[in-house]
Amino acid sequence: MVEMEKQVLTPVNENKSQKATNFKWRNIFRGDNRALWTILALIIILLADRMVSPTFFTVRMINGRLTGSLINTLDGAAPIILLSIGMTLVIATKGVDLSVGAVMAICAAVSAVLINRHEAGSDNILYYPGFVIAIAILVGALCGLWNGILVALFDIQPIIATLILMVAGRGIAQMITDGQSPTYTDETLAFMGQGTIFGMPFPVYVAIIALVVVYLLVRRTALGLLIESVGINAKASHYTGVNATVIKLFVYIISGICAAIAGLIVAGENTYADPHTAGMWSELDAIVAVVIGGTLLSGGRFSLVLSAMGALIIQSLRIGLYISDLHPNANLVVKAIVILLVLLLQSKEFKQAVGRLFKPVLKLRPVFK
Amino acid sequence: MSTNEQPALLEVRGLTKTFTATPALSEVDFTLYPGEVHAVLGENGAGKSTLIKVITGVYKRDAGTIHLNGKLIEPRSPGHAQELGISAVYQEINLIPTLSVAENLYVGRQPRFLGMVSMQLMNKKARKLLKTFNIDIDVTRDLSSYSIAIQQIVAIVRGVDLSAKILILDEPTSSLDRHEVETLFSVIRSLKEHGIGILLITHFLDQVYEISDRITVLRNGRKVGEHLTKELPRAKLISEMLGREFTETLGKRSNQITNSDSKHDTFLDIKGFAKRGMIEPFDLEIKKGEIVGLAGLLGSGRTEMGHLVFGINRSEKGEAYVESKKVKISSPRKAIRYGFGLCPEDRKVEGLIADLTIRENIILALQAKLGWYRHIPYKRQEQYADEMIEALHIVTTDAEKPVRELSGGNQQKVILARWLVSNPELLILDEPTRGIDIGAHAEIINIIKRLAKEGKALMVISSELAEVVDYSDRVVVLRDRKKLTELTGDEISEDAIMQAIAEK
Numbered sequence: 001m002v003e004m005e006k007q008v009l010t011p012v013n014e015n016k017s018q019k020a021t022n023f024k025w026r027n028i029f030r031g032d033n034r035a036l037w038t039i040l041a042l043i044i045i046l047l048a049d050r051m052v053s054p055t056f057f058t059v060r061m062i063n064g065r066l067t068g069s070l071i072n073t074l075d076g077a078a079p080i081i082l083l084s085i086g087m088t089l090v091i092a093t094k095g096v097d098l099s100v101g102a103v104m105a106i107c108a109a110v111s112a113v114l115i116n117r118h119e120a121g122s123d124n125i126l127y128y129p130g131f132v133i134a135i136a137i138l139v140g141a142l143c144g145l146w147n148g149i150l151v152a153l154f155d156i157q158p159i160i161a162t163l164i165l166m167v168a169g170r171g172i173a174q175m176i177t178d179g180q181s182p183t184y185t186d187e188t189l190a191f192m193g194q195g196t197i198f199g200m201p202f203p204v205y206v207a208i209i210a211l212v213v214v215y216l217l218v219r220r221t222a223l224g225l226l227i228e229s230v231g232i233n234a235k236a237s238h239y240t241g242v243n244a245t246v247i248k249l250f251v252y253i254i255s256g257i258c259a260a261i262a263g264l265i266v267a268g269e270n271t272y273a274d275p276h277t278a279g280m281w282s283e284l285d286a287i288v289a290v291v292i293g294g295t296l297l298s299g300g301r302f303s304l305v306l307s308a309m310g311a312l313i314i315q316s317l318r319i320g321l322y323i324s325d326l327h328p329n330a331n332l333v334v335k336a337i338v339i340l341l342v343l344l345l346q347s348k349e350f351k352q353a354v355g356r357l358f359k360p361v362l363k364l365r366p367v368f369k
Numbered sequence: 370m371s372t373n374e375q376p377a378l379l380e381v382r383g384l385t386k387t388f389t390a391t392p393a394l395s396e397v398d399f400t401l402y403p404g405e406v407h408a409v410l411g412e413n414g415a416g417k418s419t420l421i422k423v424i425t426g427v428y429k430r431d432a433g434t435i436h437l438n439g440k441l442i443e444p445r446s447p448g449h450a451q452e453l454g455i456s457a458v459y460q461e462i463n464l465i466p467t468l469s470v471a472e473n474l475y476v477g478r479q480p481r482f483l484g485m486v487s488m489q490l491m492n493k494k495a496r497k498l499l500k501t502f503n504i505d506i507d508v509t510r511d512l513s514s515y516s517i518a519i520q521q522i523v524a525i526v527r528g529v530d531l532s533a534k535i536l537i538l539d540e541p542t543s544s545l546d547r548h549e550v551e552t553l554f555s556v557i558r559s560l561k562e563h564g565i566g567i568l569l570i571t572h573f574l575d576q577v578y579e580i581s582d583r584i585t586v587l588r589n590g591r592k593v594g595e596h597l598t599k600e601l602p603r604a605k606l607i608s609e610m611l612g613r614e615f616t617e618t619l620g621k622r623s624n625q626i627t628n629s630d631s632k633h634d635t636f637l638d639i640k641g642f643a644k645r646g647m648i649e650p651f652d653l654e655i656k657k658g659e660i661v662g663l664a665g666l667l668g669s670g671r672t673e674m675g676h677l678v679f680g681i682n683r684s685e686k687g688e689a690y691v692e693s694k695k696v697k698i699s700s701p702r703k704a705i706r707y708g709f710g711l712c713p714e715d716r717k718v719e720g721l722i723a724d725l726t727i728r729e730n731i732i733l734a735l736q737a738k739l740g741w742y743r744h745i746p747y748k749r750q751e752q753y754a755d756e757m758i759e760a761l762h763i764v765t766t767d768a769e770k771p772v773r774e775l776s777g778g779n780q781q782k783v784i785l786a787r788w789l790v791s792n793p794e795l796l797i798l799d800e801p802t803r804g805i806d807i808g809a810h811a812e813i814i815n816i817i818k819r820l821a822k823e824g825k826a827l828m829v830i831s832s833e834l835a836e837v838v839d840y841s842d843r844v845v846v847l848r849d850r851k852k853l854t855e856l857t858g859d860e861i862s863e864d865a866i867m868q869a870i871a872e873k
Binding site: 220221222223228232235238240241242246300301 | 679681701702705711713718719720721722723724725729733734736737738739740741742743744745787
């Protein structure tokens with residue numbers, strides 16, 4: 001076995017075939033030509049934003065900080081991108097994680113409460129900003145582990161299993177903050193939400209790094225393949241020796257960690273943790289982002305990059321509506337309609353139906369000549 | 370019996386259907402007369418499924434005409450085809466197992482009394498309807514409480530009752546035992562009397578000769594022949610299907626035992642495995658380089674024995690020894706770690722990861738064995754896939770195609786390839802040749818023999834006795850979830866197996 005492993009794991013000589021050259025690109029845009037429609041939808045929405053606000057693409061450097069609607073869009077999309085990364089993996093295993101918004105609130109609360117003790121003069125090393133961030137992320141991972149145990153070990157349907165933490169999570173966050181919304185002044189934690197590096201908001205870097213790290217983690221190991229295999233056919237995967245339990249635990253833990261980081265960013269932006277509103281409805285944004293990115297809710301093939309684009313679509317839409325003259329009351333309805341349109345663009349059946357609509361017209365044309 | 374003077378029920382002319390450059394059907398003619406059973410035969414990839422799917426409106430044809438009772442038709446969907454009078458019943462039954470038989474027959478069109486759905490009326494009608502086919506069962510019981518054969522008949526009766534003039538049966542008998550086939554055939558005969566035209570697709574040649582009136586042979590998307598069944602000798606049919614001369618090798622024992630000598634070591638020794646409701650206690654020993662066949666009727670416990678050995682179901686008692694070391698086979702993962710592999714009976718549900726590519730399906734078992742962190746480099750994966758595609762003659766343009774696009778025989782080969790790549794010591798094959806064409810059939814049997822020669826232990830479950838007799842060194846005979854006996858060497862013959870099953 002050991003000898004065989006060695007042989008299996010060494011790459012073959014390069015000269016064997018050239019087929020591998022375009023492999024990586026195809027991998028990034030998994031899911032047929034959905035990639036095209038997702039990118040197209042993003043471009044159209046950005047152009048629409050530009051029509052609503054002529055300065056949408058204008059980026060200025062003010063006080064060492066890049067400003068402009070485009071930067072705001074990226075900045076605001078960062079937490080959604082983070083959530084959508086974890087959500088993509090969970091959905092690819094045929095699951096869903098409804099608890100991410102609540103986990104954001106829990107981790108924001110944990111960070112605020114701990115840093116308050118540091119600010120109150122405690123010498124305990126655990127209350128130092130670096131440790132606070134680490135602890136908040138650990139708490140997120142534990143939340144994910146909890147979900148994973150319910151789903152993978154106790155075989156509870158994911159929507160119900162994660163609903164438990166979705167409901168309980170805000171209560172837990174309130175217990176942590178003792179019903180308050182604690183504010184803090186710590187600069188390190190504030191940097192998570194407000195900081196800039198080379199003028200670019202820090203959350204943008206966090207989202208990009210998380211995307212790259214998780215991408216490498218699932219595509220440079222066999223995790224991605226095993227996740228897809230469990231999502232497509234759990235029974236056949238079981239018979240083939242795939243350890244679905246470990247895979248599921250893994251994806252929920254990743255989702256929990258992503259939610260924790262998103263929670264730290266949102267708290268950092270405001271320098272306070274509100275257990276009632278932090279991450280409210282974010283789980284739905286994340287799910288929609290994943291779906292727009294072409295990963296089916298029935299599991300299987302997934303693309304992290306396209307999910308991130310889905311998150312960008314949602315955020316540019318939100319910003320566009322925000323800066324438009326549209327009455328705020330109409331925002332949610334318009335958002336829903338646009339998302340519906342994006343999903344219809346990707347639907348094969350819809351495109352065929354539209355194709356049929358135009359056929360008779362084409363046939364009639366010669367009559368008018 | 371039909372004659373050519375009778376007006377045709379269904380006339381297909383010059384039918385062509387092309388998928389991404391390769392034609393799946395080219396200029397196929399097909400004629401169906403009322404009251405006849407017309408078998409469409411061919412290897413996998415011959416175009417049988419495509420033909421059905423075009424006729425039932427699943428696919429749109431590229432060229433050609435379809436006339437029903439002399440009228441040109443354009444079926445848009447299976448529902449539309451059904452309205453036109455063409456019903457199809459597939460291998461996988463599209464009924465609702467938790468509804469009663471009567472409800473299944475009338476779902477969507479329940480008889481009403483004073484505007485309300487009337488259960489009594491429905492049950493009465495259902496009973497009457499089934500009676501016309503000499504089927505007398507309790508129509509109020511759940512469909513799932515009946516055998517596959519009855520479920521299939523219910524599906525057929527429902528299709529016929531929906532004003533069908535033409536009934537398409539796709540592999541209707543592949544999961545039925547002999548007795549159930551008889552029941553089904555009697556239904557088919559009474560449908561013939563009602564003037565219904567039946568298009569039959571099957572891999573069982575005996576059944577073709579038993580039930581069909583006419584045979585159309587397809588190969589590579591083209592029609593190669595149309596014959597009256599009684600005028601077509603078997604040898605000619607087989608050579609038409611394969612496109613080459615074929616000498617029947619099955620039925621004779623070609624694998625005269627060389628392997629079960631004492632010089633071969635025991636690989637697996639099982640003592641007293643059992644599970645209530647599945648199988649009674651049994652002992653089983655498999656040597657390296659030995660092929661052990663499991664024979665018995667459907668439901669005799671063949672599959673269950675395989676599942677217990679592979680850890681899909683945990684044995685409640687007994688012990689297992691792999692190369693004399695005591696082991697606990699508590700899950701497929703454990704079994705795989707001891708060097709086992711299993712090709713399951715139901716390829717689609719238990720075997721294939723349909724949306725993954727051929728390459729990914731082939732390396733999956735090995736990758737799962739190595740763990741997620743020891744990733745097989747892409748080049749190496751490609752090499753494995755290409756090697757296997759070549760070695761097992763998997764017909765595909767490349768390894769990056771989703772495996773669901775392959776035909777049944779090629780899918781079976783992909784699952785075999787998956788295990789071969791992971792280099793198991795014991796391979797359990799559950800119905801490895803079911804539902805695949807003659808060419809692939811012979812190839813798979815050759816692979817089985819070759820693996821045994823290489824020193825692998827094989828456990829092969831099959832309902833085709835001739836096949837079991839051909840390759841087994843030892844045959845375990847089962848009946849009613851119980852191991853009856855073992856036949857070795859010269860004792861093995863079809864007669865001996867049947868006798869063992871019949872003996873009290």
